[in-house]
Amino acid sequence: MQEAGIVGYGFFVPRLRITIEEIAKTWKKDGKKTSAGLGLQEKAVAAWDEDTATISVEAARMALETAKLDSQKIGAIFVGSESHPYAVKPTATIVGDAINAGPAFMAADLEFACKAGTAGIQVCMGLVKSDMINYGLSVGADTAQGKPNDALEFTAGSGGAGFIVGKEKNEIIATLDETFSFTTDTPDFWRRQHAEFPRHAGRFTGEPAYFRHVFGATHAILEKTGLKPTEFSHVIFHQPNGKFPRIAAKKLGFTEAQLKQGLITPLIGNTYSGSTMIGLASVLDIAKPGEKILAVSYGSGAGSDAFVLTTTKNSSTKRAPISVLEMIQEKEYISYSEYAKHRKKLKSL
Amino acid sequence: MADNAIAIHWRRYPERYLLRGCHCETCKTDFFPGRLFCPNCRRKGKMVSKEMPRTGKIVSFTEVFVGPIGFQHETPYFLALIDLGNKCMILSQIVDSPKEKIKTGAQVKKVFRKIQDTDHEGAIAYGYKFKVS
Numbered sequence: 001m002q003e004a005g006i007v008g009y010g011f012f013v014p015r016l017r018i019t020i021e022e023i024a025k026t027w028k029k030d031g032k033k034t035s036a037g038l039g040l041q042e043k044a045v046a047a048w049d050e051d052t053a054t055i056s057v058e059a060a061r062m063a064l065e066t067a068k069l070d071s072q073k074i075g076a077i078f079v080g081s082e083s084h085p086y087a088v089k090p091t092a093t094i095v096g097d098a099i100n101a102g103p104a105f106m107a108a109d110l111e112f113a114c115k116a117g118t119a120g121i122q123v124c125m126g127l128v129k130s131d132m133i134n135y136g137l138s139v140g141a142d143t144a145q146g147k148p149n150d151a152l153e154f155t156a157g158s159g160g161a162g163f164i165v166g167k168e169k170n171e172i173i174a175t176l177d178e179t180f181s182f183t184t185d186t187p188d189f190w191r192r193q194h195a196e197f198p199r200h201a202g203r204f205t206g207e208p209a210y211f212r213h214v215f216g217a218t219h220a221i222l223e224k225t226g227l228k229p230t231e232f233s234h235v236i237f238h239q240p241n242g243k244f245p246r247i248a249a250k251k252l253g254f255t256e257a258q259l260k261q262g263l264i265t266p267l268i269g270n271t272y273s274g275s276t277m278i279g280l281a282s283v284l285d286i287a288k289p290g291e292k293i294l295a296v297s298y299g300s301g302a303g304s305d306a307f308v309l310t311t312t313k314n315s316s317t318k319r320a321p322i323s324v325l326e327m328i329q330e331k332e333y334i335s336y337s338e339y340a341k342h343r344k345k346l347k348s349l
Numbered sequence: 350m351a352d353n354a355i356a357i358h359w360r361r362y363p364e365r366y367l368l369r370g371c372h373c374e375t376c377k378t379d380f381f382p383g384r385l386f387c388p389n390c391r392r393k394g395k396m397v398s399k400e401m402p403r404t405g406k407i408v409s410f411t412e413v414f415v416g417p418i419g420f421q422h423e424t425p426y427f428l429a430l431i432d433l434g435n436k437c438m439i440l441s442q443i444v445d446s447p448k449e450k451i452k453t454g455a456q457v458k459k460v461f462r463k464i465q466d467t468d469h470e471g472a473i474a475y476g477y478k479f480k481v482s
C-alpha cells in the first residue's frame with residue numbers, strides 16, 4: 001500500500017475575542033474562579049460575517065499555500081463540523097469552488113461533534129493509500145454555540161484547520177504512520193435537528209465520555225505501534241477546556257513539555273472540530289525532522305481518533321506563512337453585548 | 350438572499366469567490382469584473398478568464414454610518430477603492446483591520462466572508478472582502 005502523509009496544513013482563527021471574565025460578569029459569576037476552573041482565559045468569536053464555511057475556506061487556502069499545490073489536483077474535500085451553515089447543502093462544495101478545486105473532486109460534509117475533522121483525515125488516508133486520489137483535503141472547523149449562561153458558553157470558540165493528505169515522499173511534511181479509532185454509543189452531548197443550542201449530560205461528559213475514549217484510543221495505538229509515551233516529542237489531545245487534556249496527558253504518562261505546543265484552547269476556546277487540528281497545526285509550526293507526534297481527538301457521541309505521525313526533513317522548510325501562535329496574537333476584545341450581536345443571540349437578528 | 354436572485358448570484362461565484370476577471374491576450378490588459386469584449390481591441394481582442402491578484406493597495410476609503418438594507422446592523426464599516434496593481438480597481442468592504450491602519454496606500458489582502466445573510470431560511474451569499482495586511 002501507498003504511504004500517506006500530510007503535505008500541507010492551514011488554519012484560521014477569527015480576530016474577535018471575549019474574555020471568560022466578561023461572560024461571567026453578565027451572569028454574575030466569579031470570573032477569575034470560572035476562568036481558573038476551566039483553564040481558559042478567553043475565546044475566539046466568529047464575527048457575524050464569518051461562519052464555518054468562511055473559516056474552512058481560509059484554512060484550505062493556507063493549506064494549499066503551505067503545500068505549494070495546484071488546487072486542481074485536489075481529489076477529495078471533506079469538511080467536518082457541528083456548525084455547518086446549512087442543515088442541507090454541503091460546506092465542502094463552497095470550499096471547493098472558493099479554492100478552485102472543482103469540478104473534478106469528491107466531497108462530503110462530516111459531523112461527529114468535535115472529531116469530524118480527524119475522521120476526514122482518516123477518509124483521505126484511505127483514499128490516498130488505495131490510490132483512488134492523489135491529494136485529499138480535510139477541514140475541521142466550527143463556530144460553536146453555547147446556550148447563554150450554560151457551562152459551554154464559557155468555552156465554545158470559533159476556528160478551524162485543514163490538512164492536505166498526499167503520497168509523494170518529497171512533499172510529505174509528516175507521515176501518517178498509524179491511526180486507531182475507539183467508538184461507542186455514549187449520549188454525553190447532542191443537538192437535535194432544529195435545536196439552536198446543544199445539550200450535554202453535565203458530569204457525565206468526563207469519565208465515561210472524554211476520558212474513556214481518549215484513553216482507549218491512546219492505549220490501543222501505543223500497543224499497535226509499540227511506542228512508549230517518552231518516544232513522542234509532541235502530544236495533542238482534544239481540548240474541550242484547558243483542564244481535560246492536562247489530566248489526560250498526566251494519567252497517560254506524558255509531560256507538560258510534550259503537551260505545551262499543541263494546547264491552544266486556553267487562548268481561543270474549544271473550537272470543536274478545529275480543536276485537535278489547530279493543536280496539530282501549531283505543533284507542525286515548530287516540529288523538527290524526525291519527531292514523533294501523537295494526536296488524539298474526541299467527539300461526543302462518542303469516539304476518539306488517534307494518529308501517530310513522524311515529521312520528515314520537509315517539516316523545517318514547508319511551514320505555514322504565519323504560525324498559529326502568531327495568528328492568535330491578532331485580536332480585538334469585545335463586550336458581551338457585542339458578542340450577543342455577532343453571534344445572533346438577540347432575537348431580532 | 351431572495352430566491353429569485355439566486356441565479357444572478359450563482360453566475361457571479363467565480364468573480365466573488367476567486368476574483369476571476371478576464372485578460373485580453375491581444376493588448377495584454379486585465380479586466381475586473383470580466384467582460385465579453387475588450388474595449389481597446391474590439392473585434393480583434395481575445396478574452397480569456399483570469400484570476401486577479403489577491404492583494405492590493407487602498408486608493409481611497411470611506412466610513413459608512415448609514416448602511417443599505419441588509420447592512421444596517423454592520424455600521425459603521427469601511428468601504429475602500431482598491432488598486433490590485435494590474436490597473437484594475439475594486440470596491441470592497443474592509444474588515445478585520447484596526448481603524449488606525451485603514452488609510453490611503455495601506456496594503457490589503459482578500460478574505461472570504463459572508464456578503465449577505467438576512468433571510469434565515471434563504472441561501473447565503475459569500476464573497477470577497479479585504480483586510481489590511
Ligand SMILES: [Zn+2]
Nearest residue numbers: 373376387390
Ligand atoms: Zn485588448
